[in-house]
Structures are given as C-alpha cells and as structure tokens.
Amino acid sequence: MQSRITDLFEIDFPIISGGMVWCSGWELAAAVSNAGGLGLIGAGSMTPEVLREHIIKCREKTPYNFGVNVPLMRPQAAELMEVIAEQKVPIVFTSAGSPKKWTGWLHEHKIKVAHVVSSSAFAAKCEAAGVDAVVAEGFEAGGHNGKEETTTMCLIPAVRRATNLPLIAAGGIATGSAMLAAEAMGADGIQMGTLFALTQESSAHENFKRLCLNLDEGDTKLYFRKLSPTRLAKNGFQALVQEAEDRGASGDELLELIGIGKTKVGIFDGDVENGEIEIGQVTALLKGREIETVAQVMERIIDEYYYFRQDLINQAMEEIPSRRTLR
Amino acid sequence: MQSRITDLFEIDFPIISGGMVWCSGWELAAAVSNAGGLGLIGAGSMTPEVLREHIIKCREKTPYNFGVNVPLMRPQAAELMEVIAEQKVPIVFTSAGSPKKWTGWLHEHKIKVAHVVSSSAFAAKCEAAGVDAVVAEGFEAGGHNGKEETTTMCLIPAVRRATNLPLIAAGGIATGSAMLAAEAMGADGIQMGTLFALTQESSAHENFKRLCLNLDEGDTKLYFRKLSPTRLAKNGFQALVQEAEDRGASGDELLELIGIGKTKVGIFDGDVENGEIEIGQVTALLKGREIETVAQVMERIIDEYYYFRQDLINQAMEEIPSRRTLR
Numbered sequence: 001m002q003s004r005i006t007d008l009f010e011i012d013f014p015i016i017s018g019g020m021v022w023c024s025g026w027e028l029a030a031a032v033s034n035a036g037g038l039g040l041i042g043a044g045s046m047t048p049e050v051l052r053e054h055i056i057k058c059r060e061k062t063p064y065n066f067g068v069n070v071p072l073m074r075p076q077a078a079e080l081m082e083v084i085a086e087q088k089v090p091i092v093f094t095s096a097g098s099p100k101k102w103t104g105w106l107h108e109h110k111i112k113v114a115h116v117v118s119s120s121a122f123a124a125k126c127e128a129a130g131v132d133a134v135v136a137e138g139f140e141a142g143g144h145n146g147k148e149e150t151t152t153m154c155l156i157p158a159v160r161r162a163t164n165l166p167l168i169a170a171g172g173i174a175t176g177s178a179m180l181a182a183e184a185m186g187a188d189g190i191q192m193g194t195l196f197a198l199t200q201e202s203s204a205h206e207n208f209k210r211l212c213l214n215l216d217e218g219d220t221k222l223y224f225r226k227l228s229p230t231r232l233a234k235n236g237f238q239a240l241v242q243e244a245e246d247r248g249a250s251g252d253e254l255l256e257l258i259g260i261g262k263t264k265v266g267i268f269d270g271d272v273e274n275g276e277i278e279i280g281q282v283t284a285l286l287k288g289r290e291i292e293t294v295a296q297v298m299e300r301i302i303d304e305y306y307y308f309r310q311d312l313i314n315q316a317m318e319e320i321p322s323r324r325t326l327r
Numbered sequence: 328m329q330s331r332i333t334d335l336f337e338i339d340f341p342i343i344s345g346g347m348v349w350c351s352g353w354e355l356a357a358a359v360s361n362a363g364g365l366g367l368i369g370a371g372s373m374t375p376e377v378l379r380e381h382i383i384k385c386r387e388k389t390p391y392n393f394g395v396n397v398p399l400m401r402p403q404a405a406e407l408m409e410v411i412a413e414q415k416v417p418i419v420f421t422s423a424g425s426p427k428k429w430t431g432w433l434h435e436h437k438i439k440v441a442h443v444v445s446s447s448a449f450a451a452k453c454e455a456a457g458v459d460a461v462v463a464e465g466f467e468a469g470g471h472n473g474k475e476e477t478t479t480m481c482l483i484p485a486v487r488r489a490t491n492l493p494l495i496a497a498g499g500i501a502t503g504s505a506m507l508a509a510e511a512m513g514a515d516g517i518q519m520g521t522l523f524a525l526t527q528e529s530s531a532h533e534n535f536k537r538l539c540l541n542l543d544e545g546d547t548k549l550y551f552r553k554l555s556p557t558r559l560a561k562n563g564f565q566a567l568v569q570e571a572e573d574r575g576a577s578g579d580e581l582l583e584l585i586g587i588g589k590t591k592v593g594i595f596d597g598d599v600e601n602g603e604i605e606i607g608q609v610t611a612l613l614k615g616r617e618i619e620t621v622a623q624v625m626e627r628i629i630d631e632y633y634y635f636r637q638d639l640i641n642q643a644m645e646e647i648p649s650r651r652t653l654r
Contacts, residue, residue: 002646119544139466140478148545151467151478153499153508154608158544160504161612172480177487181480181508184639217446217485218475226573246553248575281481285488308511313640315510319329 001302004166005189008112008132009091010065012036013302014189015179016135016168017196017294019069019093020143021045021278022267025203026054028196030061031294039066040093045264048079055087065090067112071144072097085109096144099129116170118146118155120162127163134163135191138171142193142280145222145229152182160186174282176304180312194280195301200293205270209291211235211277217284224258226251233277237262328629331493332516335439335459336418337392339363340629341516342506343462343495344523344621346396346420347470348372348605349594352530353381355523357388358621366393367420372591375406382414392417394439398471399424412436423471426456443497445473445482447489454490461490462518465498469520469607472549472556479509487513501609503631507639521607522628527620532597536618538562538604544611551585553578560604564589 005014017024017032019040029039041058043051051068058066068084070077073096081102084092092106095116106113107130114133115126123134136159138152139145150158152171159167169182170191182190196202198209215233223241224230226249232238244257258276266275332341344351344359346367356366368385370378378395385393395416397407400423408429411419419433422443430440434457441460442453450461463486465479466472477485479498486494496509497518509517523529525536542560550568551557553576559565571584585603593602 003642121544138478138480140481146545149548150544150608150611151465151480151499153465153479153505154467154544154612156508157502157504158612172478175484175512177484177512178480180511180639181483183642184507184511184635185502185504186635217448217477217481218473221476246575248573281477284477285481285485308513309639309643312507312511312636313643315330316636316640 003188005133005168008166009038009067011038013298014168015298015301016040016189016191018170018191018193019043019067020193020197021263023197023202023204024069026058026061027201027203028199028294029054029066030058031199031201032196032298033062033064033066035295035298037298038091040069041066042069043080043084044069044071044074045268046080048076048083051080052083052087055083055089059087067091067093069093069095070102071095072101077102081105085111093135095135099126099131103129103131114168117159118150119148120155120158123159123163123165127165131165133166133168133188134159135168135170136187137191139222140172140231140281141170142197142220142231142283143278145231147225147229149222149229153185156182156185156187172280172282174280174285174301176301176306177308178282179301179305180308194283195286195297196294197279198283198286198289198291199297200291204267205272206291207270207272208267208277211272212279212283213286213289213291215279215283215287217281219284220279220281224254227254227258231278231280233279233283235266235275235277236273237266237276330515332460332495335493336365336394338365340625341495342625342628343367343420343516343518345497345518345520346370346394347520347524348590350524350529350531351396353385353388354528354530355526355621356381356393357385358526358528359523359625360389360391360393362622362625364625365418367396367418368393369396370407370411371396371398371401372595373407375403375410378407379410379414382410382416386414394418394420396420396422397429398422399428404429408432412438420462422462426453426458430456430458441495444486445477446475447482447485450486450490450492454492458492460493460495460515461486462495462497463514464518466549467499467558467608468497469524469547469558469610470605472558474552474556476549476556480512483509483512483514499607499609501607501612501628503628503633504635505609506628506632507635521610522613522624523621524606525610525613525616525618526624527618531594532599533618534597534599535594535604538599539606539610540613540616540618542606542610543614544608546611547606547608551581554581554585558605558607560606560610562593562602562604563600564593564603
C-alpha cells in the first residue's frame with residue numbers, strides 16, 4: 001500500500017498509531033510497527049529516564065521503524081529530545097508548539113519530523129519550517145484540540161491545498177472506510193489514536209478501555225476552552241467541569257479543577273470515575289467490541305479499506321464513460 | 328453518476344442543496360435542479376402563502392424534480408404540508424422532530440420523504456418510521472446542530488452501519504474530494520448548505536454572502552447548547568452570545584438575546600453585524616472566492632469529484648495485486 005508516507009517512514013501501510021499519554025508505551029508502538037504501520041511512543045507522560053527504557057524495550061521487540069511523540073510544551077522537552085537523539089530514534093512527531101523550534105536540530109541528528117496541526121495556516125508554517133510531514137488533526141480527536149474546532153472533513157481539503165507535504169489525516173478515523181475517505185481527500189496516510197488506545201497492547205488501564213468501549217455518540221465533548229480545548233469523556237470529573245463551565249467559571253477556577261496528574265488517574269490508574277478520560281468521538285463506533293490486539297485491529301482496518309475501495313472502483317467502472325453534461 | 332439517491336429522486340448527480348432559511352428560495356432550488364441535482368426550497372422561513380408562491384415559481388423555472396425542507400417544530404408545519412400536497416411537490420425533507428409524525432401522510436400523498444439525523448440511533452428510528460432516505464448531518468454544518476456534536480467523519484460510518492436506507496451525507500462538504508470521501512464511507516449522495524447559500528441564486532443578502540466568503544477557519548462556533556445547539560459565524564451578535572455564555576448565562580437569559588427574527592436580520596436583510604449569521608465551518612474553504620452561479624459551482628464539484636476519483640483508481644491500479652500480508 002504505497003504512498004509518500006510509507007516511503008518516508010519505510011513502512012508497509014500508511015497507518016500511524018498516535019503517541020498518546022499513558023497509552024502509547026513500547027508495547028503498543030512495537031505491535032503497530034510489527035503489524036506494518038508506524039508505532040509512536042507517547043513521551044508526553046514520560047520522564048527522560050522512562051522514555052529511554054521504552055525506546056530500548058521497543059527496539060528489542062521490533063526490528064522496524066518506530067517513533068516518539070513529543071508535546072513541545074512539556075517542561076522536559078529538551079531532555080526528552082536528547083534521549084531520542086542518543087537512542088537514535090529515526091522519527092519524531094511534535095505537537096503543541098512551534099515547528100521551527102526543534103525541526104532543524106532533529107534533522108541534524110538524521111531524525112525525520114512530522115508536526116501536528118489543526119489549521120491550514122499552521123500547516124503552511126510547518127512546510128516553511130522544513131518538516132517532513134504534517135498531521136492534520138480534527139475536532140473529533142481525543143485530548144488536546146485546536147482552538148478553531150475544525151473537523152477532519154473540513155480540515156483535510158484545506159490542508160491539502162495549503163501544503164505539498166506528505167499529509168497524515170487524524171481525528172475520527174477508526175475504520176477502513178474512513179481511511180479511504182481520508183485518502184479520497186488527498187491524505188497520504190492516517191493516524192489513529194482512539195482505536196489503538198483501546199487495544200490489548202495499549203498501556204492504559206483495562207477500566208479505561210472498557211469504559212471507552214461502552215460510550216455512545218455524544219458521550220465525549222470539548223471542555224476547557226478558556227484554557228486549552230480538551231475532549232473529555234463523560235464521567236464524574238467531566239460532570240464537575242460541565243457544571244463549572246455552565247455557571248461561567250473562569251480559567252483560574254478551572255485550573256484548580258484540573259489539578260496535576262488527572263489524566264494518569266483516569267487513563268493509567270483506572271479510576272475512571274474521578275480521573276480525566278481523554279478519548280476521541282469515534283470511540284462510539286467501537287461500542288460493544290472486545291479489547292482486541294493490534295494485529296486484529298490492523299487486519300480489520302486493512303480488509304475494510306480494500307473492500308470499500310473495490311466498491312468505489314466497481315461503481316466507477318459501471319458508469320457510462322462519457323461524462324454526463326450539465327443540463 | 329448513478330446511485331440509490333439519483334434513482335430515488337430521478338436526478339443526474341447525487342447532489343442536494345439544503346433547504347436553508349432565508350437562502351433557499353425558488354431561484355436556488357430551480358438552479359440546482361436545472362444543473363442536475365435536487366434543489367430544496369427552505370420552508371423554515373416561509374409562511375404557507377410565501378411557500379406556495381415559491382413552489383409555483385420554481386415549477387415555472389425547472390421541469391425537473393425539486394423538494395421542500397420542513398423543520399417540524401415550525402408552528403405552521405401542518406399548513407406548510409397542506410400547501411406542499413396541494414401543489415404536488417414530489418419530495419419533502421423533514422428535520423427537527425419525529426419522522427413518525429408526517430411520513431405516513433406524505434406517503435399517502437405520493438411524496439417521498441427524507442429525514443435529517445445527527446445520530447445513528449435516530450437513523451435507525453427513521454428506517455423504522457418508513458422514510459425513503461436519511462440525511463446524516465455532522466457538527467460542522469451551519470445553523471441547528473445535534474446535541475451529540477458528532478462530526479461527519481464519525482457519523483457517516485455509524486449511520487451506514489445502523490441503516491440500509493439511501494444515505495445522504497451533510498456537513499462540511501464543499502469540494503469534489505469531500506463528496507468522494509462521503510461516498511467512500513458508504514453515502515449514496517451528499518447535501519450541501521454553505522456552498523449553495525453563497526451562490527448568486529441564493530436569496531440571502533449579498534452582505535451575508537460576502538461576509539461568509541471572507542471567514543477563516545475557527546470563525547464559526549457552536550452556541551446555545553443550553554437551548555438548541557446552533558453554529559454561528561463571528562460578528563457583533565455572536566460576541567454578545569460568547570460573552571453571555573462565558574459568564575454562565577442561563578437558557579432564559581440566552582432566549583432574550585436571540586429575540587425574534589435575528590436570522591432574517593443577518594441572512595436576509597444584510598445587517599451582518601447585528602443579525603444572526605448561520606453558516607457551516609466549511610465556509611473557510613471558500614474564502615476569497617467570488618459569488619458564483621450554481622452552474623459554476625456544480626461544474627467544479629463534479630469535475631473535482633472525477634479528478635480525485637481517477638487519482639484513487641490510478642493509485643489502486645498501480646499496486647501489486649496480491650495483498651501484502653501482515654508481518
């Protein structure tokens with residue numbers, strides 16, 4: 001399944017697993033890479049020492065390329081980058097900051113760079129900063145979101161027009177048909193978070209996975225617009241946030257609510273009632289499923305992709321070749 | 328361009344123009360039908376007498392099928408339906424209410440029915456109620472939105488699974504590539520609002536069209552969640568709403584803000600600073616364009632669709648026929 005993304009990252013399928021906090025450890029990254037995609041380790045919830053361990057274990061588990069996701073606003077971002085370079089990780093995905101900051105340094109260390117954007121203007125900035133690929137992530141994605149709230153359907157065509165870079169679509173993708181849809185709009189590959197966060201190999205707590213695999217449409221919403229927009233699943237913590245926002249709580253009051261480590265409490269420790277549960281809208285599409293392995297999930301997505309694509313091709317072949325003229 | 332939607336409505340291209348308040352008069356509906364799609368008259372902003380005039384004028388202007396959109400919560404919904412039946416309009420799109428209420432009656436009058444949904448559960452209800460097609464409309468659409476805030480990318484695969492009915496995708500579609508994406512996810516046709524609202528034939532005020540053709544990503548947001556979620560473009564009125572919601576205004580306080588006829592003020596009368604401006608997120612993709620005719624817009628979309636589809640087919644043809652096995 002060749003594309004500019006499979007070429008760039010030397011992978012078989014243009015499928016990347018997002019580097020999500022508390023979910024994307026060495027096991028998940030290695031499983032995705034072993035299945036033919038690109039696994040990312042999520043450094044957002046790791047100290048430099050923990051990250052080093054995960055990179056080493058990941059390398060033991062897979063002979064294929066994998067990468068690390070670094071949210072640039074992290075206090076220890078520089079130390080994380082040092083570990084990545086020291087360990088000769090070949091690919092880094094950056095987000096939550098300027099692509100100009102680290103791209104040059106990463107390239108000096110022979111590391112390929114993709115940057116996550118939520119607007120076409122920012123995608124153009126990424127191209128100017130010299131990144132190798134952009135990830136265009138829509139409103140439906142779990143966790144931190146862009147202020148524009150632009151959905152994947154509106155964002156991909158806009159970013160496709162704004163840049164010639166290899167383009168990875170993210171947000172709301174969990175089926176082969178959505179993968180095909182992203183390609184139809186000009187994407188060269190896809191990144192998925194939710195689908196992989198809820199696999200066996202994800203390092204999230206089982207309670208988190210079971211909760212998310214039981215959510216309905218409408219059970220995730222965007223909060224904290226006064227601070228940094230974040231998609232949360234409904235639970236006790238979210239109810240407190242909803243109530244606070246409904247009565248007009250200020251940014252400072254909301255900051256108190258968040259506290260430190262609430263995502264760890266929810267996603268990693270398994271207190272799904274009081275912790276912060278970050279997951280994408282698309283979780284509703286997975287409702288009722290078992291917690292599957294990465295291999296099962298990859299096989300299904302790829303099968304579906306080929307099935308829907310063949311359907312599209314058959315439709316096209318059946319049409320009368322001459323284009324219908326407008327009346 | 329045959330599909331279950333072109334068959335159902337006897338049209339050339341599976342493209343429907345949404346029946347939007349203040350925009351979708353007889354001119355727009357007739358132009359879309361004359362261009363090979365299905366034009367809808369938006370009865371939401373019409374009295375029964377005004378609707379009758381529009382239907383008669385539309386019929387004079389186009390020999391092809393057109394329909395009427397009726398928001399069921401409208402006070403005069405029953406009278407609107409009587410006019411539609413009296414005038415032998417062949418197609419009705421209903422929204423904002425139960426599909427069980429009017430579907431039987433419309434069918435008795437040999438009128439085909441499509442119902443607008445924002446969730447897969449509601450789509451299943453529509454199938455049970457006997458509608459002929461469902462419109463699945465995502466979060467990115469202008470105006471009234473579903474409470475779930477599910478995006479088109481997440482909604483279409485979910486609705487496709489929930490019902491076998493002919494499926495029309497709506498919300499965030501304004502290019503041939505997005506039209507192809509909707510088809511990739513199993514939709515049988517598309518409905519577009521924003522794109523058609525900003526054409527010459529749209530009955531909206533030129534100020535509205537110019538404002539919307541100058542909006543950026545992030546310039547529309549969802550408001551009135553305490554009442555009925557509505558997507559508004561940024562302007563003076565929206566700023567008042569933002570301020571009120573930020574300080575926790577109640578539903579009643581917000582109702583006062585809305586007043587009566589604010590959408591008419593903005594969309595029809597052209598006071599784009601104080602009126603309510605309802606438009607979809609995808610307006611940002613049209614930024615900088617001239618106000619084009621329906622014929623120009625239809626030709627571009629169809630050209631783009633074929634272009635992107637051929638690209639997809641070429642990609643598929645170049646691949647090694649045997650499926651790559653997972654590692």
